[in-house]
Amino acid sequence: MVRFFRSGNPLTVLLLLIYTLLVKFFYLLHPSTFIADGSEGLLYDLLVKWLQVLVGKSPLFFTSIAILLLFLQTLLLTRIINHHRLFPKSTYLPAMSYLLFTSLWQGWNVFSPALLVNCIMLWVFSSTTELYTRTSARDVVFNIGFALGIAGLFYFPAIVFCVLLLISLLIMRPFRLAEWIIALLGLICPLYLLGTYLFITNQGALLKRIPRIGFSLPIISDYKAWGAVIVSLFFFILGWMLLQRPLKKMLIQTRKTWAVQIVFVMVAILVPLFNVHFSPDYWVLAILPISMFVANVYWTITNETVANIIHFITLGYVVVMQYFS
Template sequence: MLNKFRGVTPDVVILIVVISILIWIGAFLEPHPPSSLDFENRSMPLFSLLLSITGFNALVSVIAAFFLVLLTAFLLVNFNTSVFFIGARTFLPALIFVLFTGLFPEQQMMNPVLPASIFLILALRRIIDAYKAQGTAYSLYDAGFLLSVGSLFYANFIWFGILLIAGIALLRTGNLREIVISLLGLATPWFLVFGFYYVLGKDLNGLNELIRYNLSGKESGFALSRVTIAVLIIDTIILLISTANLITVINKKKIRSRKTFVLLIWAFLIAIGTVIFVRSVSVEIFWLAAVPASYFISHYFVFAGRRRIIPEVYFLILFLGIALTQVLHHIQ
């Protein structure tokens, strides 16, 4: 089974799309509006705009979220194809990410973290583009800009701005100009939003309060079922095994690949750190954590799986765990 998904043939793409539909079919049949998890309440400007485009319709929102998942899956594969840091062309990152989206059935709706995950991948790519760039790496400005735009969907995404500093430390020589332009990129979308509010005579104090509420005032909370907790523990163990395997071989990789994986580790640690230390962050952060996690597990399945039967078992467990979570959630 795992051997099939390691391939890059068109039928693998079709299989991933079919699996995606099966994982989301429960959400299509029983769509929930973003308001059911308080995502509509005092949402950030761009997410409010996105909700208005979907007409606040539950089914339309779920369908739009599904297509954003497919777009994220495509970008995951495209990132590896362009940088080639895993060391093999594979659709596994897309499949693993799609599977992760079924881990929390209650979250299968339009939410602000989903579009932010797209901007995370785009920003990571622009940070990596700074590697060995001649002169000033202006791609760092682009990365900051993309991260900032993502925070206009999901305010706590701004913490991923730490990736800019990590990227400069990993890929560059600590040029002060590059630090400044990356921070300018981070600030530009916010200047534009505040300028837009000012020109149109909108309530700037209300915008400040909205930002404060989303960053620190919003109380997070989410109850997990026993099945979800069990599957989450199993998936975490698989992730830890995959990460440990990556760490043992990371120094054997080419410099650019090694630095890409280190940056992904930073992204994962930031996601974990925010859920621990920022009270307004809850289980929705898994959309962002799933991006680096998909690469770690894919790397393990691509290479370790060629030598052992155990990765095949892990892959099957990952599959069955998500299926069980979905089935039990929708029959209860």
């Protein structure tokens, strides 16, 4: 099966759709509504209320939307990776990996602020790859900061991703203070615009609901969550190690892009620690960049039998955790 996803054939999208239904079928059988634990942002609250007016609290609807978002994110992730040639050839392995590893834990398949932020982070990821080639990157830097500011309105701890932006600037470009200031202005701008609108429309009380942030150490009591985290980190480390040899033969821009993805993983792991109430559900933010390293594991293992065995063991683990635990 890995052989089919290794190919960059556009017809693989049909196989990817079937694969999505396979690994997500359990969640469609046992749907959930949406995550609302006090950590969500103001825009997320408004979006959920609007959807509830349309369809009520239909678990199947919200789960279907979540799975559709995951599927669309796989296509966008694949397009970005293939466009910037992070692998020697076009491949759908990152898409397969993202779908498979988000299936490790039920909370990663529920409509949530983190799932919406992942849509924005795909655009941020694509934009950061442009920083290296631009003579002047002030517009790109402002746009990235602005996107992260909007992400903060859906899920305020996502503001921590500004660390990713600043480190990306250090990796991709020589230090220019003006670009750092512009990045921070872009980050603040959505908060300023929304605050101004709420003040003018006499809805100032809603401003108190924007900075929902705290700090808590991760306490995980569910063994399924432990399993999902351990498997994800194992494949991330393995993919990172297998990347070292081919990394030397890559273009400088590609090497820097991979370095940014490592920082992306580290920051995404830290972001949920700033929740009002910690939940492993928000670690779906880290699964997005981790899936690239998982894909590198399957890409590097050229022996199809070994790659298929690893894939079916992981798929078997997913099925057991879903249906038989």
